[in-house]
Amino acid sequence: MTDIDETLSGVSAEDVPGAGLDARLVVDRGAFRLDVALTAAPGDVVALLGPNGAGKTTALRALAGLVPLTDGHLRLDGAALDRTPPERRPVGVVFQDYLLFPHLSALDNVAFGPQCQGSSKAEARAQATEWLARMGLADHAGAKPRRLSGGQAQRVALARALATCPRLLLLDEPLAALDARTRLEVRAQLRRHLAEFEAVAVLVTHDPLDAMVLADRLVVVEHGRVVQEGAPSDIARRPRTDYIAQLVGLNLYRGQAEGHTVRLDVGPVLATTEHLSGPAFVAFPPSAVTLYRDRPSGSSARNLWRCEVAGLETHGDQIRADLTGELPLAADLTTVAAAELDLHPGAVVWATVKAAQTHAYPA
Amino acid sequence: MTTTDKSGAVTLESGSPRRRVPRGAPLPLLVPALVALAFLLLPLLALLIRAPWRSLPGQLTSPEVWQALQLSLITATAATAVSLVLGVPLAWLLARTEFPGRGFVRALVTLPLVLPPVVGGVALLLALGRNGVVGQWLDSWFGITLPFTTAGVVVAEAFVAMPFLVISVEGTLRAADPRYEEAATTLGASRFTAFRRVTLPLIAPGIAAGAVLAWARALGEFGATITFAGNFPGRTQTMPLAVYLALQNDPAAAISLSLVLLAVSIAVLAGLRDRWMTAAS
Amino acid sequence: MTRSVRRTRTLQAAGAGAAALLALSACSSSSSSDGSSSGSGSGTSSSQKLSGTVTVFAAASLKESFTTLGKDFERQHPGTKVTFSFGGSDTLAASITGGAPADVFAAASPKTMKIVTDEKDAAGAPATFVRNQLEIATLPGNPGKISSLKDLTKSGLKVVLCDKTVPCGAAAQKALTAAGLELTPVSYEQDVKSALNKVVLKEADAAVVYKTDVKAAAGKVEGVEFPEAAKAVNDYPIALLKNAPNTAAAKAFIELVRSAEGQKVLTQAGFLKP
Numbered sequence: 038m039t040d041i042d043e044t045l046s047g048v049s050a051e052d053v054p055g056a057g058l059d060a061r062l063v064v065d066r067g068a069f070r071l072d073v074a075l076t077a078a079p080g081d082v083v084a085l086l087g088p089n090g091a092g093k094t095t096a097l098r099a100l101a102g103l104v105p106l107t108d109g110h111l112r113l114d115g116a117a118l119d120r121t122p123p124e125r126r127p128v129g130v131v132f133q134d135y136l137l138f139p140h141l142s143a144l145d146n147v148a149f150g151p152q153c154q155g156s157s158k159a160e161a162r163a164q165a166t167e168w169l170a171r172m173g174l175a176d177h178a179g180a181k182p183r184r185l186s187g188g189q190a191q192r193v194a195l196a197r198a199l200a201t202c203p204r205l206l207l208l209d210e211p212l213a214a215l216d217a218r219t220r221l222e223v224r225a226q227l228r229r230h231l232a233e234f235e236a237v238a239v240l241v242t243h244d245p246l247d248a249m250v251l252a253d254r255l256v257v258v259e260h261g262r263v264v265q266e267g268a269p270s271d272i273a274r275r276p277r278t279d280y281i282a283q284l285v286g287l288n289l290y291r292g293q294a295e296g297h298t299v300r301l302d303v304g305p306v307l308a309t310t311e312h313l314s315g316p317a318f319v320a321f322p323p324s325a326v327t328l329y330r331d332r333p334s335g336s337s338a339r340n341l342w343r344c345e346v347a348g349l350e351t352h353g354d355q356i357r358a359d360l361t362g363e364l365p366l367a368a369d370l371t372t373v374a375a376a377e378l379d380l381h382p383g384a385v386v387w388a389t390v391k392a393a394q395t396h397a398y399p400a
Numbered sequence: 401m402t403t404t405d406k407s408g409a410v411t412l413e414s415g416s417p418r419r420r421v422p423r424g425a426p427l428p429l430l431v432p433a434l435v436a437l438a439f440l441l442l443p444l445l446a447l448l449i450r451a452p453w454r455s456l457p458g459q460l461t462s463p464e465v466w467q468a469l470q471l472s473l474i475t476a477t478a479a480t481a482v483s484l485v486l487g488v489p490l491a492w493l494l495a496r497t498e499f500p501g502r503g504f505v506r507a508l509v510t511l512p513l514v515l516p517p518v519v520g521g522v523a524l525l526l527a528l529g530r531n532g533v534v535g536q537w538l539d540s541w542f543g544i545t546l547p548f549t550t551a552g553v554v555v556a557e558a559f560v561a562m563p564f565l566v567i568s569v570e571g572t573l574r575a576a577d578p579r580y581e582e583a584a585t586t587l588g589a590s591r592f593t594a595f596r597r598v599t600l601p602l603i604a605p606g607i608a609a610g611a612v613l614a615w616a617r618a619l620g621e622f623g624a625t626i627t628f629a630g631n632f633p634g635r636t637q638t639m640p641l642a643v644y645l646a647l648q649n650d651p652a653a654a655i656s657l658s659l660v661l662l663a664v665s666i667a668v669l670a671g672l673r674d675r676w677m678t679a680a681s
Numbered sequence: 682m683t684r685s686v687r688r689t690r691t692l693q694a695a696g697a698g699a700a701a702l703l704a705l706s707a708c709s710s711s712s713s714s715d716g717s718s719s720g721s722g723s724g725t726s727s728s729q730k731l732s733g734t735v736t737v738f739a740a741a742s743l744k745e746s747f748t749t750l751g752k753d754f755e756r757q758h759p760g761t762k763v764t765f766s767f768g769g770s771d772t773l774a775a776s777i778t779g780g781a782p783a784d785v786f787a788a789a790s791p792k793t794m795k796i797v798t799d800e801k802d803a804a805g806a807p808a809t810f811v812r813n814q815l816e817i818a819t820l821p822g823n824p825g826k827i828s829s830l831k832d833l834t835k836s837g838l839k840v841v842l843c844d845k846t847v848p849c850g851a852a853a854q855k856a857l858t859a860a861g862l863e864l865t866p867v868s869y870e871q872d873v874k875s876a877l878n879k880v881v882l883k884e885a886d887a888a889v890v891y892k893t894d895v896k897a898a899a900g901k902v903e904g905v906e907f908p909e910a911a912k913a914v915n916d917y918p919i920a921l922l923k924n925a926p927n928t929a930a931a932k933a934f935i936e937l938v939r940s941a942e943g944q945k946v947l948t949q950a951g952f953l954k955p
Contacts (some may be wrong), residue, residue, distance in 0.1 A: 103586070132583055138598055140602060153588035201587055632866070632867060
């Protein structure tokens with residue numbers, strides 16, 4: 038145990054100038070081009086979040102050296118790694134489906150890295166034993182991967198990657214292969230292990246919850262580009278693309294702000310509490326929307342739109358209505374309310390949003 | 401009580417269809433399958449029926465037969481070893497790397513499969529013979545001549561048998577997930593270490609299957625062997641050569657020798673199948 | 682115009698040849714043992730024109746000369762066709778006793794012919810039509826200075842022999858025994874052509890093969906005669922087969938082989954007259 042603690046904290050990376058990750062990853066594949074800048078300090082956990090095909094995994098593979106860079110640079114703790122082959126990069130990878138070597142026991146899987154780095158078999162096994170104990174897997178050291186549960190396999194994969202003492206830990210969709218119940222438990226464990234890890238960790242996910250729980254910082258990638266990055270709470274509050282807005286469950290519009298109103302690009306004018314001018318985003322949650330069967334007479338005319346129901350789906354214990362019309366938006370309402378309003382595709386409804394429940398910010 | 405009855409019934413129901421599957425071979429598959437089996441076994445059966453059983457013990461105790469059999473087993477095994485050492489890396493190259501003309505190279509590798517073995521033997525003479533393209537240098541620099549030697553038999557057998565191994569291993573490699581090799585390199589393994597410690601164990605069943613095929617082919621090899629290595633008892637006369645020459649003046653002896661070769665191959669192949677091939681599933 | 686004139690000339694020549702052959706056939710039929718009905722048979726065949734295919738199974742060493750004779754035969758008997766199956770005499774004998782539809786069998790040794798006569802598959806007694814003698818084939822220019830059978834036993838010399846199971850191997854063994862020599866070759870080849878080829882390809886320094894083979898590989902090997910060869914002369918028998926589909930034409934072909942014309946072709950190839 039103490040051995041590992043020492044190796045983990047052996048080099049105090051913060052003291053070294055240029056410590057951490059500084060990369061611009063450009064990978065050109067004809068139709069697809071990835072161009073992503075990534076920086077992170079030791080101890081940071083960065084999540085690459087994005088839809089399928091956005092280039093997240095390509096970015097991860099480029100960091101690991103499994104895909105060559107077309108352009109850009111890659112520096113880790115001050116050392117250029119652009120041309121270093123994967124086996125000589127101080128990088129550990131936890132693959133999506135773990136890729137534990139099926140012919141080796143859990144122990145030998147974890148001992149594989151140290152042994153490749155020059156440790157004797159006995160030393161490597163001793164280190165592996167400690168890592169497995171740390172992961173709570175001491176009893177499963179002799180088990181072949183196919184006898185491990187999903188959560189156990191995930192931890193073995195993490196131990197295997199950490200056993201090489203990487204300066205950069207990469208995790209590709211670390212929780213995607215797990216069922217919902219295991220996921221909750223493993224996510225909490227992973228969070229703990231990542232918090233203990235003192236070098237840079239980069240994880241790739243398409244699940245906003247995983248990203249927000251595990252990472253200090255989110256980098257959102259769409260079509261090979263970074264579209265937004267920042268702290269999870271910031272991104273959740275102020276999404277800048279439809280994809281992120283959808284992920285965090287917000288209605289998002291772009292427009293021109295003039296004082297307390299924003300003229301949306303789609304047409305209507307929205308009243309807000311913030312005082313802004315120039316290009317701006319306005320966001321509000323679907324739960325902030327109130328629907329009426331007839332045009333409400335008592336309500337002020339501001340933020341009132343005539344809409345048509347395009348579709349309905351259950352969303353937890355709520356009904357989510359997809360509306361088209363003057364302003365396309367999503368609205369959440371209770372099942373009872375939906376029944377009272379007699380909502381069905383094609384039904385005409387009036388939607389209102391209180392200015393206090395919207396959030397406007399500069400674009 | 402009723403619940404246990406009920407659960408018992410359920411397990412019975414779920415169990416019986418699983419057992420029924422192998423029995424239900426459809427006729428359009430079953431009939432050709434049985435014809436194929438008969439087609440393959442009938443000639444062997446005929447060999448058994450017409451075998452001169454009375455003279456068989458005499459044949460089997462003759463030292464010439466044992467000499468040929470021993471030589472056959474040694475050379476086939478050596479040829480398989482040569483095929484493994486050279487063929488597995490070639491299969492890896494074909495399956496895992498990109499280079500111009502790879503499809504063409506793969507076609508060339510399979511050429512010995514379509515080449516009549518006698519032509520293969522002549523080609524080997526032209527390449528590795530005393531006067532051959534490469535052979536003349538082997539002779540003048542190292543004093544090595546392959547024709548008429550046991551090493552020549554191994555060369556001829558490996559030439560004909562290696563493609564079986566290469567094709568089998570390449571297929572297995574293509575089916576194997578190359579990301580295991582990637583995983584190994586991220587753990588600090590060089591590409592060779594990744595191949596040796598990860599890929600090789602993963603494709604072991606395919607290698608075993610290829611080796612068995614190659615061994616069987618080498619054991620039965622005749623044309624290339626007699627053309628390249630000649631025929632001398634104890635040195636280059638393998639069982640198939642002995643069988644062929646016996647056929648010239650004593651067909652009964654030829655049948656006996658064939659039976660010996662068959663029995664030995666069946667014994668070895670059946671033994672290997674149990675130990676290696678079942679590991680594939 | 683010229684073409685048609687030439688054609689009539691060849692037809693005339695063919696007619697003359699056929700007449701000569703018929704005379705020969707009358708001659709030989711008296712000596713052959715199938716006297717019961719052959720007289721009337723040959724009589725009818727003389728009035729009938731020969732036609733159809735003659736299938737000849739012949740030893741591999743006869744390939745060149747028999748191919749020439751086959752063409753001659755077809756020219757002399759328009760409407761006939763001679764097809765050959767050349768191979769090892771033993772293999773051919775085995776296929777004949779196995780029921781292969783052949784008219785004529787020409788073997789490289791009496792021993793292989795005996796396989797056929799033992800099975801009563803030959804019509805009448807076989808006749809020896811040529812003899813073949815052994816010769817040493819050496820590399821061009823005879824770099825090993827080989828002049829006798831004894832020279833083959835020199836160390837460092839790679840010599841190939843035919844396997845004892847095939848006629849040329851048996852003959853070579855006979856010659857060696859007659860000379861009182863022990864010779865360990867590097868290989869016992871499966872047939873005479875394989876043995877020769879080892880010298881042609883320069884893999885072996887010398888081979889004991891037939892004179893005819895040396896002649897056929899003119900330029901690629903050099904022949905060295907040796908006296909012991911006389912003790913191991915091989916007789917080539919030819920026979921009409923009992924189940925011959927085309928008896929008349931088969932007889933005519935055998936007669937051509939044994940005729941002066943046929944013997945000329947065969948001796949040119951290096952065979953000895955019987």
